[in-house]
Structures are given as structure tokens and as C-alpha cells.
Amino acid sequence: MRREFRKNKNVKYLIFLILIFIILGVPSYIWTRKNVTTLAGRYNSPMSPIIMIPGSSATANRFDDLVKTINNQYGEHHSLLKMTVHTDGKITYTGKVRANDNQPFIVVGFENNNDGYSNIKKQAAWFNIAFNKLKQRYRFNTFNAFGHSNGGLIWTYFFEDYFDDSSISVNHMLTVGTPYNFEEKNTANRTQMLHELIKNRDKIPTDLTYYSIAGTQLYTDDGIVPLGSVDAGKYIYEGHIKRYTLITLTGSKAQHSDMIDSEQFINIFHQYVVDNGMNQTPNKKVPKP
Amino acid sequence: MQVQFNNKFEEKLIHLTLKIQKLLLYRIIQRTLLLIFPFALFGSFIKIIQTIVLGKEGFLTDVFPTIDNDFIYRLLENIANGLYNLSLGWVSVIAVFGAAKYSAKYFNRDDQLAGITGISSFLIVDYSYSKIQPISFHPQILGMRGLLFAILWGIFVGWLFKKCSKQIPVTQSNNNVLERTFISLKPIIFSLLIAMLFSTFINITYYSEAPGNFINSLASEYTNNNDWSQLFKTLIFSIYTLIMSFFGWSGTYSALGVEKMDVLSTANLNYALEKHTAWNAPNPFTSSTLYHAFATFGGTGSILGLIIAILIISKNKDFQTVARWAMIPSIFNISGGVMTGIPILFNVIFLIPFILAPIANMLMAAVAIALHLMPPSVYPVPIGTPGPLIAFIGTNGSWRALIFSILAVVISTLIYIPFVKMAAKVKTLDDLGLEEGVK
Numbered sequence: 112m113r114r115e116f117r118k119n120k121n122v123k124y125l126i127f128l129i130l131i132f133i134i135l136g137v138p139s140y141i142w143t144r145k146n147v148t149t150l151a152g153r154y155n156s157p158m159s160p161i162i163m164i165p166g167s168s169a170t171a172n173r174f175d176d177l178v179k180t181i182n183n184q185y186g187e188h189h190s191l192l193k194m195t196v197h198t199d200g201k202i203t204y205t206g207k208v209r210a211n212d213n214q215p216f217i218v219v220g221f222e223n224n225n226d227g228y229s230n231i232k233k234q235a236a237w238f239n240i241a242f243n244k245l246k247q248r249y250r251f252n253t254f255n256a257f258g259h260s261n262g263g264l265i266w267t268y269f270f271e272d273y274f275d276d277s278s279i280s281v282n283h284m285l286t287v288g289t290p291y292n293f294e295e296k297n298t299a300n301r302t303q304m305l306h307e308l309i310k311n312r313d314k315i316p317t318d319l320t321y322y323s324i325a326g327t328q329l330y331t332d333d334g335i336v337p338l339g340s341v342d343a344g345k346y347i348y349e350g351h352i353k354r355y356t357l358i359t360l361t362g363s364k365a366q367h368s369d370m371i372d373s374e375q376f377i378n379i380f381h382q383y384v385v386d387n388g389m390n391q392t393p394n395k396k397v398p399k400p
Numbered sequence: 401m402q403v404q405f406n407n408k409f410e411e412k413l414i415h416l417t418l419k420i421q422k423l424l425l426y427r428i429i430q431r432t433l434l435l436i437f438p439f440a441l442f443g444s445f446i447k448i449i450q451t452i453v454l455g456k457e458g459f460l461t462d463v464f465p466t467i468d469n470d471f472i473y474r475l476l477e478n479i480a481n482g483l484y485n486l487s488l489g490w491v492s493v494i495a496v497f498g499a500a501k502y503s504a505k506y507f508n509r510d511d512q513l514a515g516i517t518g519i520s521s522f523l524i525v526d527y528s529y530s531k532i533q534p535i536s537f538h539p540q541i542l543g544m545r546g547l548l549f550a551i552l553w554g555i556f557v558g559w560l561f562k563k564c565s566k567q568i569p570v571t572q573s574n575n576n577v578l579e580r581t582f583i584s585l586k587p588i589i590f591s592l593l594i595a596m597l598f599s600t601f602i603n604i605t606y607y608s609e610a611p612g613n614f615i616n617s618l619a620s621e622y623t624n625n626n627d628w629s630q631l632f633k634t635l636i637f638s639i640y641t642l643i644m645s646f647f648g649w650s651g652t653y654s655a656l657g658v659e660k661m662d663v664l665s666t667a668n669l670n671y672a673l674e675k676h677t678a679w680n681a682p683n684p685f686t687s688s689t690l691y692h693a694f695a696t697f698g699g700t701g702s703i704l705g706l707i708i709a710i711l712i713i714s715k716n717k718d719f720q721t722v723a724r725w726a727m728i729p730s731i732f733n734i735s736g737g738v739m740t741g742i743p744i745l746f747n748v749i750f751l752i753p754f755i756l757a758p759i760a761n762m763l764m765a766a767v768a769i770a771l772h773l774m775p776p777s778v779y780p781v782p783i784g785t786p787g788p789l790i791a792f793i794g795t796n797g798s799w800r801a802l803i804f805s806i807l808a809v810v811i812s813t814l815i816y817i818p819f820v821k822m823a824a825k826v827k828t829l830d831d832l833g834l835e836e837g838v839k
Contacts (some may be wrong), residue, residue: 121711124724128708131731136789139459143779143793250666 158251159282160208161189161384163218164238166260166288167230171195171205171220173259177371178216181381189385190215194244196237197222202244214385217245228304231261235268242269246279255384256284259371260336263289263323264304267347270319271311284321285384287376288367290336292343305343312347319352322383324376326365335367410822417748417826424506426746429551432498433743436491437722440544441737443488444729450480452732452784459732459784488736490542492550496522499554500561507562513584518557521595522550529603538602544736547648547745560587560594630664631685631766638691638762642755645700648745665689668778678775678795685766689776693794693801694765694808695758697787699735702757704787705812706738706750709820712813716824732784742823749826753819757812764808765791774800 165173171193178191190209194202196219208215219241221234245251258266263286270281292298292305301309325341326333338359348355364373371380405411420426452459454477500518505511526537526546541549564587568580664683672678683689698704707730710723719742726737744750768774777794785793788809791801 121720121724124711124727125708128727128731132786132788135459135731135786136792139785139789139793140797143797 164262167226239273292340296337435498444736492546496550500557503558509561524595693791698730701754702812709816
């Protein structure tokens with residue numbers, strides 16, 4: 112039997128196999144040893160949600176149509192989770208994140224969705240509760256941010272006062288008609304809020320890419336928010352984050368509340384918020400025949 | 401030819417296999433698999449380059465320095481994608497051609513036209529009503545996943561040819577192309593129209609997000625704190641994955657390592673990063689500690705064990721050639737070559753070890769983890785890491801895990817050996833690889 116085995120000419124293949132494993136094993140051993148120490152920043156969660164905050168007096172249902180349009184227009188299947196944070200910090204959920212959805216939409220709305228700086232501070236604190244819940248539940252380590260109107264203010268306040276970017280990073284942020292200086296047209300007159308947001312800007316993650324959209328009808332405002340107020344965001348972001356871009360949207364649907372239905376906006380939204388970085392879903396790769 | 405049986409079980413299994421091999425359906429399937437073998441083999445070599453060298457989370461991209469030049473990287477990536485997509489990536493199209501051709505030939509109908517009709521109608525079924533690209537197909541169905549469907553579709557087309565057209569006249573003088581075309585016109589039109597119906601149906605269900613999500617959501621969302629029920633769940637999903645792979649589909653767990661981290665594995669990793677050790681991780685029996693670390697050596701079904709078994713004991717030339725060729729992709733857990741070349745897909749004899757070997761390995765690993773003989777693998781492992789090294793890397797280089805991995809290779813080899821012998825006996829009695837296999 113043994114002699115037969117020795118005569119077997121496949122022995123050289125088996126030896127070759129063993130050699131390959133050893134050759135591949137040594138460098139990978141060294142690599143793991145080196146790697147584990149820096150693992151915290153590396154581990155790869157497939158999920159990168161798009162977290163959205165509606166503006167004042169809008170509920171978590173504000174973006175239902177937007178999500179539907181994105182799914183239909185681009186043939187994608189993002190799921191939608193809506194959270195409403197109540198004034199006592201309790202959260203109610205509607206919808207769900209589908210299990211293998213790597214880019215779900217998550218909308219965080221508030222029971223108290225009133226305007227005003229004091230409310231925005233409170234809403235940022237409520238948002239922080241919701242955000243921590245999400246982080247704990249879905250364990251993602253990157254996300255994209257979207258804010259409509261005051262939603263952008265909540266994001267900014269959240270980044271400055273609550274966000275800890277050591278374990279989680281925000282890729283892109285897009286806001287629409289965010290009034291960094293409230294109704295004030297002239298950026299020389301800074302409101303208390305703008306003043307404080309600028310003062311604390313150092314805490315905003317520096318690797319953020321931010322697109323701010325301002326709508327204009329007749330050159331000055333979108334019907335509610337003056338162009339100057341949106342533009343004032345540059346004093347907070349410009350020169351601090353990686354990229355800051357201001358986009359001015361005009362045309363038939365450039366009104367403050369209509370903008371998120373506009374075709375232009377949906378293109379921009381898809382390009383900058385949905386279609387970046389984490390596009391690893393295999394069914395997206397459609398081979399050309 | 402006479403063959404000696406070692407025991408009752410062997411005799412029964414071989415007789416059962418021989419009986420099944422007599423079935424037309426089975427013969428067509430096996431012939432078709434041999435037809436796609438060269439493409440599957442070529443594709444699996446390309447797949448090595450794709451996932452291991454070029455892939456973002458690939459094995460060698462992490463271990464060895466990356467290609468810095470963006471242009472060269474893109475170029476290589478595109479070349480590899482093209483080669484892969486049109487070899488292993490579209491084996492189903494080749495399969496439908498083969499199946500339609502062989503079945504039409506069996507019924508004495510025009511096999512060329514049947515094969516081509518098979519391809520067209522299959523591509524119509526797979527046609528995706530994309531909103532972005534003018535001509536595109538659902539890529540999953542073109543690859544291994546669509547194999548069973550493709551073969552059945554091909555046989556259906558062959559059967560349509562039998563039902564709707566006359567026999568091809570045998571005399572040479574009558575055998576002109578135009579006449580043949582008109583004889584086959586009816587089944588061609590029927591196949592294409594029926595394909596269109598299917599296609600519409602598939603696209604409607606696809607865009608209503610129906611398929612596939614159910615099992616996936618079960619596998620990743622349902623979490624249980626009890627270790628033993630967790631073990632049970634992992635085993636069930638492994639068996640499901642194995643059976644699915646046996647039919648060319650893919651189950652819940654991918655063979656190519658952990659692409660996605662589920663909640664339990666993430667909890668494990670967080671624990672390990674905090675405590676700086678993998679010992680006593682909170683979820684010892686997850687898919688990544690058992691299935692990915694111990695049951696996928698050489699690809700789904702512990703194929704590496706089969707290859708070693710063939711190299712050690714088999715005297716069959718065909719088996720040996722396939723094993724030698726498929727050895728290299730198998731090192732990186734890419735099993736397309738062996739699956740179609742031996743073939744393992746749909747092969748009754750190999751169904752048992754194909755499920756048994758991985759399960760045995762997983763149980764061994766579970767026992768070893770439960771008895772604290774080795775830590776569970778919790779650290780991320782790059783895609784395409786050679787099977788026996790997965791646990792080693794996943795435990796941050798635990799030598800005990802490596803020893804158990806080697807033990808797992810031995811176990812799966814031992815499980816495969818008797819079945820390799822049986823397969824060789826079946827082959828001497830009734831070789832489907834020979835040309836008269838169909839007909």
C-alpha cells in the first residue's frame with residue numbers, strides 16, 4: 112500500500128498544494144498580526160444608510176414620495192424606516208429596514224416640530240437619541256445625511272454638539288433650503304444661532320462633503336428662505352470640511368417646499384446622496400451584452 | 401463490466417445512481433454540465449484575479465501591496481470583468497444551448513436551431529426591463545444560479561421542437577437549410593412567445609421586490625441569545641445553502657467568505673476589539689465562526705476534500721485531470737470547475753458527502769469551541785482567503801484553530817474517499833461522458 116502511494120504521481124500535486132498553503136499562510140499571518148491592532152477603523156459593515164431629517168412642521172412621512180420616486184426612477188429597492196421622537200424621548204417606528212438592504216432610507220421626525228432656535232436645539236438632542244438607537248441596532252459605520260430646511264440646522268447642531276466621529280463617519284451631506292441665518296437676508300446681520308454655529312464649527316467632522324441647495328425665485332429667495340440665509344452656511348462649513356458646494360436651483364419647482372419634487376433636485380439627490388461610495392450591491396452591476 | 405461492491409449501502413447507492421442515470425432528463429443534465437465545464441474552469445481562474453487581487457476586500461489586496469496606478473487598475477478590472485462575465489458569468493446561456501440541442505437531437509429534430517432558439521428564448525426570459533440601460537439582463541440568472549432553470553428551459557425548447565415540428569428528413573438531398581428552417585419555424589415562434597410571457601412575469605415580480613428577501617431576512621434578522629439554538633440555526637441554513645448549491649443556486653451563505661457582517665458577528669468583533677482576545681466571544685456559533693471558517697474549504701461543500709481524495713486514490717483519468725486543473729481556483733474557495741467537471745452538480749453520489757463533509761466539519765468546530773479548545777474566529781477575513789487559513793486569520797493567528805482546520809481537511813477528505821471510489825465504479829458501468837451518453 113505504501114509503495115503504491117509513493118508511486119502515485121499525484122503526490123507532487125499534493126505537495127504543491129501544501130506548499131501553496133504555507134506560502135500563502137506566512138504573509139497572511141504577519142498581516143493579521145499587524146492588522147488587528149488597527150481593526151477598529153477597518154471593519155466592514157455593508158450598510159450605509161441615508162438618514163433624513165424633515166423641516167419644521169413636517170412629519171416623518173415628509174419624504175415618502177421622494178423615496179418612492181427614487182426607487183421607481185432608478186429601479187432601486189431602498190427600504191424606508193420612519194422614526195418619530197416624542198418629547199419624552201420615546202421613539203415610535205413605522206416601516207422597516209429590509210434585511211439585505213445596504214442603503215436604506217431612515218427618516219427621523221419629531222413630535223415637536225416647531226421652528227425656532229430653542230426648538231432646534233431640542234430637536235438635535237432628540238435626534239441624538241434616535242441616532243444612537245440606530246447605531247446600536249444596525250451597526251453601520253458610514254452614512255449619508257439629508258436635511259430639508261430646518262433639518263439641515265438640526266444636522267449642523269447635532270454634528271457640533273453630539274456627534275462622535277471616532278467610530279462612525281458621515282460621507283456626504285445634502286441639504287435643501289437650510290436657513291443658517293433664519294429669515295435674515297443680509298449675512299452681515301448674524302442671528303444668535305448662526306453666531307453660535309460658527310463658533311462651534313471645529314467639532315464638525317472634517318472629512319465631510321457637503322452640498323447645500325438653495326432655491327431661488329426672482330433672484331432673492333425660494334418664497335420662504337432668502338438666498339443669503341442659505342449662503343450663510345459657508346461661514347460654518349467652508350474651509351473646515353473637505354468640500355463645500357452651494358447649488359442654486361431655479362425653475363418652476365424652486366419654491367421652498369416644492370423643491371424636493373423637482374426633477375433637478377431628484378437628480379442631484381441621487382447623484383450625491385444615493386449613488387456614492389458604498390455601491391456594492393451586486394444586482395446593480397448590469398453587464399452590457 | 402463487472403464491479404465488486406464493498407458493502408450493501410454501496411451496492412444500493414450505485415444501483416440507484418445507475419437507475420437515475422437512465423433517465424433522459426438526467427443524461428441531458430450531465431452532458432450539458434460537461435459542455436460548460438471549460439467555460440466554468442476558465443471563469444474560475446479569472447474569478448481568482450477578480451476577487452483576490454482586484455477586489456476591494458480581497459485576500460491578496462490586503463496581504464500584498466495594492467496596484468496604485470488607477471489607470472492600470474481600471475484596465476485590469478475591466479478586462480477581468482469582461483472575461484468573467486462571458487465565461488463563468490453566463491454559463492446558463494451555454495447550458496440552455498446544450499440542453500436544447502441534446503434534447504432536440506434525442507427527438508430527431510433540428511438540434512442546431514433548437515440550441516439557438518434556446519439561447520434566444522432564455523435571454524428573452526432573462527431580459528431586464530431596465531430604466532437605465534437599453535439592453536440588459538438580470539445577471540444572476542445568467543451565471544451558475546440560473547443553471548437548473550436554464551437546463552429545464554432548454555429541455556422544454558427541445559420538447560417544443562418535438563411537439564410542433566416534423567422529424568428532419570434523413571436523406572441528404574432534401575437536407576437543405578431553408579427547408580429545415582421552415583420545418584422548425586413553429587417551435588421557434590412558440591418558444592420566443594412563451595419566453596416573452598415568462599419575461600413579463602419575472603420583471604413584474606422582480607420590480608415588486610418579491611424574490612429572495614424572505615430567506616435572507618430570516619437568516620440575518622432573526623437572532624437568538626441561546627447558543628444552542630444559534631448553532632441549530634446555523635446548521636439549518638448551512639444545509640439549505642448546500643442543497644441549493646447542489647442545484648447550482650446559491651443559498652443564504654456565500655462561498656466566497658464573509659462579504660457582509662451580520663449583527664452577531666459584529667457583536668463578536670466588537671467584543672474582541674474591546675477585550676483584545678477572541679476567547680469567550682458572545683456568539684460562538686454564527687455562520688462566520690462555523691460555516692465560513694470550517695465548511696467552505698475549496699468552495700461550498702468542502703470541495704478541497706474531494707480534490708485531495710481524488711488525487712490520493714482515484715485512478716480515473718477524467719477525475720484526475722479535472723482535479724488537477726481545478727486545484728488552484730479551489731485553493732481560493734472557487735469551485736466552479738469541479739462542480740461542472742466531475743460533475744458534482746445534480747450528481748446523486750456526491751450529494752451525500754457534499755452535505756455531510758461541511759456539516760461534520762462544522763460540528764467538529766462547534767465541539768472544539770464549546771470545549772474551549774480553540775477560540776471562535778471573529779476577526780474579519782478577506783474574501784478568497786484559502787479555506788484552511790480562514791479560521792487561522794479569523795482568530796488572529798491562533799495555532800489551535802490552524803490545527804483544527806487541518807483536521808477539518810482530513811475529515812472532509814476521509815468522507816469523500818468512499819464516494820470517489822463509488823463514482824469511479826458508476827463511471828465504469830455507465831459513462832455519461834462518452835458521446836453516446838445522450839441518444
